Amino acid sequence: MRVSVFGLGYVGCVSAACLADMGHEVVGVDVNQVKVDLVNDGRAPVVEERIGELVAEVVGSGALRATDDVREAVMNSEVSLVCVGTPSEPNGSLCTTYLERVTEQIGAALAERGGRGGRGGRHTVVFRSTMLPGTCLDLLVPILEKSFGGTAGVDVGVAVNPEFLREGTSVRDFSDPPKTVIGELDPASGDVVAALYDGLPGEVFRVPVPTAEAIKYADNAFHGLKIGFANELGAVCQALGVDSHQVMDVFLADRKLNISPAYLRPGFAFGGSCLPKDLRSLVYAAQRADVSVPILAHVLPSNEEHLQRAIELVERTGRRKVGLFGLSFKPGTDDLRESPLVELAERLFGKGYDLRIHDANVSLSRLLGANREYIETRLPHLAQLLADSVDEVLEHAEVVLVGTKDPAVLSALPHGAGGPVIVDLVRLPDAEARRAEPGYVGLAW
């Protein structure tokens, strides 16, 4: 393929050289003449492992060249890969100035050719820069359409393809990516991106454009959280005389729970007898040792915010008769200790909602006597609200909060208008279909 790469910084230079190395015919475009001249001299404008040799090689073979002429580059390519910077504004917001400018330039160049790229086919603009969800469809596509005079997804292809390289190992990361994410405006745009990277390892995910934009933020936020987590834990360990690297060696060896998709599915607040208690005591120990741990200290407040969101969903319905399915701290157990659903029930009860609760495991355990004492001594105010059947709750409720995936509950939940409002706390298996129905609101979207 013939490819224009806009921006010859860390991402653009590496992408341009690696794509050329894969056999594509690449032209790099930058407003910075020094970078353009360096590339044309066979030298990399960024310092990176292996990038110097690679640029020399692909420029030498004619597979890569550079220019500051947008029009000429677009005219001679089927794909424009946008890799310009998206720095922070002084107030922390995302600067989209370079993206806007380059999109307008590409659109104007395409207008001259009626949207035709190199070899007369439809041109595809692929945004590789990191940008907040909505930036492409709400900001850049209108700019492209206005400057080009055609319709994105019809006359010109548009896709978002975030980059996951790490500076320092970016050439290696390019040829061995953790994944390839393609946010496609239309399937043909996605096909172009897929063809561009054909032959690279790693799973390819084809998703809507805003999803692709958001995935990059999920990755980076999680990296930040992980780093902050490891650093805070290291600081506490140090203060308590424990070797944090030995701790992390064992922690990271656990691929079943620690390093896995576990705990990473948006849903309801966490609880139980371990996580909240352990977080509290860790933060307490840190504070006693005079170690500041703002991330760890805010994990529980963050969890509390999430619980509050569920209450707000109920309040917004304006209805007073509430049914709650699920009471234990998570499905598959009768354990009520520090259950976020107990907390939710107590707050709603305290606010005067007329509540009925069903949890089959809790009912069974109560019948067997296992948790009877706990309920009678700790939760006497909720005991009177417990219903042993699903139907009893459904007959009572104007709003149904679903905090379980118990099959007996799922099969009984009504659909459509006229019934109770369903507040989904767990992302029900049929959430996708229910989403279009009136009277359904989800917490885990």
Ligand code: NAD
């Ligand atoms: P950079 O600042 O190193 O490079 C951006 C380049 O774009 C500069 O050379 C600049 O001169 C050029 N440019 C600006 N306007 C232009 C225009 N109109 N036409 C042509 N060129 C233009 O930025 P970077 O580190 O390569 O990051 C680029 C994007 O990729 C950002 O959105 C960043 O968040 C994202 N990203 C970066 C990394 C990383 O490790 N650096 C990793 C993944 C994603």
